[in-house]
Every structure is written in C-alpha cells, then in structure tokens.
Amino acid sequence: MDLQKRIDRNLEQAITFATAGGNPSIICDALRYSVFPGGARIRPRLCLAVALAEGDEAPSASNAAATAIELLHCASLVHDDLPCFDDAATRRGKPSVHTAFGETTAVLAGDALIVLAFETIARECLATPDRIAPLIGVIGRAVGMPHGIIAGQAWESEKSIDLKVYHRAKTSSLFIGSTTAGAIAAGADPQNWYRLGEALGDAFQVADDLRDFASSPEEIGKPCGQDAAHDRPNAVHELGLGGAVQRLQDLVGQAAASIPDCRGSDMLKQLILGEAKRLVPKSLATVAA
Amino acid sequence: MDLQKRIDRNLEQAITFATAGGNPSIICDALRYSVFPGGARIRPRLCLAVALAEGDEAPSASNAAATAIELLHCASLVHDDLPCFDDAATRRGKPSVHTAFGETTAVLAGDALIVLAFETIARECLATPDRIAPLIGVIGRAVGMPHGIIAGQAWESEKSIDLKVYHRAKTSSLFIGSTTAGAIAAGADPQNWYRLGEALGDAFQVADDLRDFASSPEEIGKPCGQDAAHDRPNAVHELGLGGAVQRLQDLVGQAAASIPDCRGSDMLKQLILGEAKRLVPKSLATVAA
Numbered sequence: 001m002d003l004q005k006r007i008d009r010n011l012e013q014a015i016t017f018a019t020a021g022g023n024p025s026i027i028c029d030a031l032r033y034s035v036f037p038g039g040a041r042i043r044p045r046l047c048l049a050v051a052l053a054e055g056d057e058a059p060s061a062s063n064a065a066a067t068a069i070e071l072l073h074c075a076s077l078v079h080d081d082l083p084c085f086d087d088a089a090t091r092r093g094k095p096s097v098h099t100a101f102g103e104t105t106a107v108l109a110g111d112a113l114i115v116l117a118f119e120t121i122a123r124e125c126l127a128t129p130d131r132i133a134p135l136i137g138v139i140g141r142a143v144g145m146p147h148g149i150i151a152g153q154a155w156e157s158e159k160s161i162d163l164k165v166y167h168r169a170k171t172s173s174l175f176i177g178s179t180t181a182g183a184i185a186a187g188a189d190p191q192n193w194y195r196l197g198e199a200l201g202d203a204f205q206v207a208d209d210l211r212d213f214a215s216s217p218e219e220i221g222k223p224c225g226q227d228a229a230h231d232r233p234n235a236v237h238e239l240g241l242g243g244a245v246q247r248l249q250d251l252v253g254q255a256a257a258s259i260p261d262c263r264g265s266d267m268l269k270q271l272i273l274g275e276a277k278r279l280v281p282k283s284l285a286t287v288a289a
Numbered sequence: 290m291d292l293q294k295r296i297d298r299n300l301e302q303a304i305t306f307a308t309a310g311g312n313p314s315i316i317c318d319a320l321r322y323s324v325f326p327g328g329a330r331i332r333p334r335l336c337l338a339v340a341l342a343e344g345d346e347a348p349s350a351s352n353a354a355a356t357a358i359e360l361l362h363c364a365s366l367v368h369d370d371l372p373c374f375d376d377a378a379t380r381r382g383k384p385s386v387h388t389a390f391g392e393t394t395a396v397l398a399g400d401a402l403i404v405l406a407f408e409t410i411a412r413e414c415l416a417t418p419d420r421i422a423p424l425i426g427v428i429g430r431a432v433g434m435p436h437g438i439i440a441g442q443a444w445e446s447e448k449s450i451d452l453k454v455y456h457r458a459k460t461s462s463l464f465i466g467s468t469t470a471g472a473i474a475a476g477a478d479p480q481n482w483y484r485l486g487e488a489l490g491d492a493f494q495v496a497d498d499l500r501d502f503a504s505s506p507e508e509i510g511k512p513c514g515q516d517a518a519h520d521r522p523n524a525v526h527e528l529g530l531g532g533a534v535q536r537l538q539d540l541v542g543q544a545a546a547s548i549p550d551c552r553g554s555d556m557l558k559q560l561i562l563g564e565a566k567r568l569v570p571k572s573l574a575t576v577a578a
Contacts (some may be wrong), residue, residue, distance in 0.1 A: 018433065018434040018435060019434065019435060020435055023435060023440075023447075023454075024435075024440055024443040024444045025444070025447065025449060026443065026446050027434065027439075027440070027443035027446070028435070031434065048308075072526070077399075079397075079400065079470055082396065083391040084345055084391075084396065085393055085396075092557040102373075102446065103373040104373045104374055104442075104445075104446055105443065105446055107368055107371065107373065107374075107396065108368075108439050108442055108443050108523070110398070110441075111364075111368065111400070111403060111439050112433055112434040112439045112440075114400060114403045114404060115403060115407075115429055115432055115433035115434075115437070115439065116429075116433055116434065117299045118404075118407035118425055118429060119425060119430075119433060121430035122425035122426055122429065123422070123423040123426065125422070126422070129419060129422060130418060131417060132411065132418070132421050132422055132425075133411040133412070133414070133415070133421055136407055136408060136410075136411035136421075137411055137412065139406075140396065140404055140408035140411065141408075142409060143321065143404055144307065144401055144404035144405055144408060145308065145316065145317070145404075145405065146306040146307060146308060146309055146310055146312060146313075146317070148404070150316075150397050150400050150404065151312075151313055151316070151401075153393075154315065154316035154394065154397050154401075155312075155313045157313070157315050157391065157393055158312075158313050158314065158315060159317070165312075166447055170321070180528070188416065206372045234435075243355055262461070271363040271440050
C-alpha cells in the first residue's frame with residue numbers, strides 16, 4: 001500500500017471513532033472537513049518512512065504515531081486560521097474551518113483533534129504498550145509547551161524573538177517529532193533520527209517563507225504575503241531571495257546525509273530528495289535549478 | 290497530606306514542566322494564571338478520593354490522572370470564556386484569560402493545557418505503564434468527541450438538543466472520567482465507579498444551573514444569568530426552582546448510595562455529602578434545608 005493511502009485510511013478510522021453516531025452534527029462535519037482532503041501529509045509520510053526504513057515491525061504503532069501527528073498538525077491549522085491569529089479565509093484551496101462552520105466550532109474542532117491524537121496512540125498500541133509513553137513523550141514535546149508548535153505560535157505575541165528558537169518551535173519541532181516517533185514505533189533508537197527531522201524542519205520553514213513571499217494563492221491554496229502583512233520574521237527578508245533558496249538546498253543535503261545506516265536508508269534518501277523538489281514555489285524553480 | 294495540597298503540588302509540577310525556561314513568557318504566565326489559584330478542584334478531588342477508597346497503591350498514577358483531569362477542565366474554562374463562546378470577562382473572581390492576556394494567547398494556552406494533560410499521564414506512570422492506555426481511554430472519552438465536554442460545548446451550536454445527552458456530555462462526562470480514572474489508577478475496576486461519577490455529574494449540572502439562576506457574580510466569581518442570556522437549557526426553567534433543588538438532593542443521595550464496598554467507602558460517602566452542601570447557592574440554602 002502506498003504511504004498516502006495508508007495515512008488516509010488510518011486518519012479515516014480516527015475520524016470515524018470521533019464522529020461515531022454523527023452527533024453533535026456540525027462539529028462532526030467540521031472534524032472531517034479539517035482533515036480531508038489533506039495537504040501533502042508530509043509529516044505522517046516522514047514518520048512512516050522512518051518506521052519503514054527501520055523495518056516497521058509494529059505497523060499499528062507507526063500508524064498511530066503518523067495519525068496522531070497529522071491530527072495535531074490539522075488542529076494547529078484550524079486554530080492558526082482563526083480571526084484572532086491569521087484570520088485566513090481559505091486553507092488547502094477551500095474555505096477555512098471557521099469560515100465554513102463558524103468560530104466556536106473551529107475552536108472546538110481543534111481541541112477535539114488534539115484529544116483524538118492522544119487517544120489514537122493509546123488505543124492503537126495495544127500490541128506494543130511499552131511504546132505509548134515514549135511516543136506521547138516525543139509527540140507531546142513536538143506540539144506542546146515550551147518547545148513545540150504551540151510555543152512557536154506563542155512566540156509571535158512576544159516583543160522580542162530569537163528567530164532560531166521561534167522557527168525551531170513553530171516548524172522543526174513537529175518534523176523532529178515525526179522522525180523520532182517513527183523510530184520509536186519501529187522499536188529503533190529515536191536519537192539516530194533527530195537530525196533528519198531537524199534539518200527537514202528547518203528546510204520546510206525556509207520553503208514556507210519562500211512560498212509566502214513568492215507564490216500565488218492559487219498555487220498554495222491559502223493567502224500569500226501573510227508574513228509581511230503581520231510583520232513576522234521571514235527567511236527571504238533575512239537572507240535575500242537567492243540566499244534563502246541556497247539555504248533550502250543546503251538543508252535538504254544535510255537531511256539526506258544525516259540518514260543513519262539501516263535497511264531502508266537508500267529508499268528514504270530518494271524520498272527526501274523527491275519531497276524537497278515539491279517545496280520550491282513554481283515561480284522560483286529556475287532560481288533553484 | 291490533604292487532597293487540596295496534593296492536587297496543587299502536582300499541578301505545580303506540571304506547569305513547571307510546561308514553562309521550563311520561562312519562554313515564550315506571555316503564554317507561560319497565562320498557563321500558570323489559568324490553573325492557579327484554582328476553584329474547588331472538585332474533579333481531581335473526586336479522582337483521588339476514589340483512588341484512596343480503593344487503596345491508592347500507585348500514587349504517581351492517581352496524581353497523574355487527577356492532574357490531567359484538572360488541566361483539561363481548566364483548558365475548557367479558558368476556551369469557554371472566549372469572545373466567540375460566553376465572552377466572559379471574569380472567571381474565579383479575576384479577569385478571564387483572554388481578558389488578561391489576549392485572545393490568541395487564550396486559545397494557545399487552552400491547547401497547551403490539553404497537550405500537557407496527556408503528557409503528564411504518559412510521563413508520570415512509569416511505575417505502572419499498563420495503566421497509561423486505560424487512563425487515556427477514559428479521560429479522552431470524558432473530554433473529546435463524541436461524548437465528552439467538547440461535544441457538550443458543540444451541542445450548543447445545534448438547532449435541536451436532547452437535554453439529557455447535552456448535559457451528559459457537557460458536565461457528567463468529566464465526573465465519570467474522574468471516578469473511573471481514580472479506580473484505574475488504583476488498579477481497581479472502573480465499572481464499579483461509573484454510577485458515582487454519573488450521579489455526581491448530573492447533580493453538579495443541576496447545581497450549576499441553580500447557581501447561574503440564583504447566585505450573585507460575587508458569590509461564584511463569574512457572570513450570572515448566562516443561560517437565559519444565551520438561550521441555553523437550564524434545569525430551573527425545566528423543573529422550577531423547588532423541583533431543581535429536589536432533583537439535586539435526589540442525585541446526591543443516589544451518588545452516595547452507589548459507592549461500592551471498599552476499604553474507604555465510609556470516608557468517601559462523608560466527602561460526597563460534604564461536597565454536596567457547597568453546591569447549593571447561599572440564597573437557596575433555606576430552600577434546600
């Protein structure tokens with residue numbers, strides 16, 4: 001089964017669990033809408049790719065970890081789009097959750113996705129119960145306070161920001177959570193996979209900055225120019241356009257080089273280099289070539 | 290150690306974990322503000338009281354469960370007070386979190402408290418790892434979709450409400466979560482403690498309706514008359530004042546009668562009857578006498 005199908009099948013099971021009975025109906029619709037159709041599913045793909053590279057001896061555990069990570073990512077998108085944050089009317093090329101279902105439902109849907117993520121890990125790891133605590137440990141760290149994506153969003157309210165700490169929390173943390181959770185789910189040492197998550201997360205943040213700067217809303221399915229509009233730090237402002245593209249390429253190279261020796265390392269390197277090509281906005285493809 | 294001190298000490302440890310390093314500073318302050326000083330801590334008291342009645346053989350597990358339950362309760366208060374929900378300016382006699390720290394920080398603080406709750410269970414149950422999945426199971430069910438407090442809030446957006454299902458989700462679910470988690474943490478059968486949580490949750494909902502109807506803001510530390518203002522169901526409207534007070538007393542009696550035979554059953558019955566007296570608004574004490 002290809003990764004995308006495997007991810008969506010497991011997300012479908014989680015959403016079915018949370019919406020059993022179909023009531024209350026509005027939030028049930030909003031939960032499904034928040035998760036389907038998905039974006040690139042890059043974080044759960046990364047989690048499963050690491051698990052597969054390490055043998056994926058407990059697929060229920062890796063499925064649970066990948067599902068939880070994507071549910072938490074979707075929750076963060078739903079809350080980030082709220083009027084008090086980015087006030088984004090669109091996401092993934094359709095109305096954002098609060099635009100489609102109202103603000104109260106959007107807040108509650110995000111909350112429910114967070115709870116569902118941890119329930120999924122606890123429920124689906126029955127065959128490998130010793131992996132529940134370490135999985136929740138690395139995934140909780142990746143999303144919560146003081147180092148996860150919630151902290152990253154919270155940095156935007158601070159008067160003074162350390163750009164590196166901010167980007168680490170806002171973006172890299174969940175990539176690190178994805179690689180290390182994939183390793184734990186497969187019974188491997190998460191430390192060997194920390195650098196891959198870190199480098200890819202840094203690369204993804206630079207790519208996100210490039211897309212915000214240089215893409216069209218049609219290409220990325222959400223508003224552009226948000227960093228400039230909200231006076232947020234952006235790698236293009238810091239390094240210039242050419243410098244930011246170079247930095248992205250360096251980070252992808254470091255990511256590929258960090259992959260430890262294991263039975264699936266060659267497969268994973270190809271996957272990383274393939275994913276990296278999707279990160280560059282179309283309008284910058286010639287700059288990056 | 291008395292229950293209140295035990296609860297606050299464990300909440301303090303959890304908040305210290307989430308705010309390690311003190312940054313980002315605004316949300317760190319908001320997290321502490323959301324949890325301290327607390328209200329009656331009735332749910333974690335109930336969780337620990339059940340664990341103690343069953344012998345409390347693994348205090349780390351019962352502490353973790355009680356802490357997680359109170360963190361989730363605090364998260365729900367922070368989000369319920371937001372402008373798009375109750376738009377409450379005060380809570381526990383002080384400005385609500387969004388009033389004090391702004392709306393974005395309030396959304397993120399609630400999110401962070403939810404994550405912290407599940408991290409706490411995973412981290413603190415090292416001596417009893419077999420209890421992590423069942424604890425997350427009952428606590429996740431108590432707060433998440435489709436039967437937990439998030440579903441309860443979500444019912445308020447529906448055009449047609451089954452009052453019993455709504456109250457079960459909004460209030461009783463977390464009381465059931467508290468009693469059953471206390472039992473699981475102590476290695477006991479959670480089914481024996483389901484009815485206690487259910488009856489107390491129903492009683493608490495009736496008491497909450499009475500307070501919203503008959504108290505002053507000074508007595509309960511938050512605005513009154515919210516149910517009428519938001520056209521929400523309320524037991525006083527349904528049963529009349531005398532009928533609602535009688536219903537409350539019946540439920541407390543059922544709760545006390547449901548306590549199973551165990552070494553701490555007498556202690557627990559006294560605790561329940563004592564707590565019940567605090568539930569009645571002062572202005573109704575003569576009606577309830």
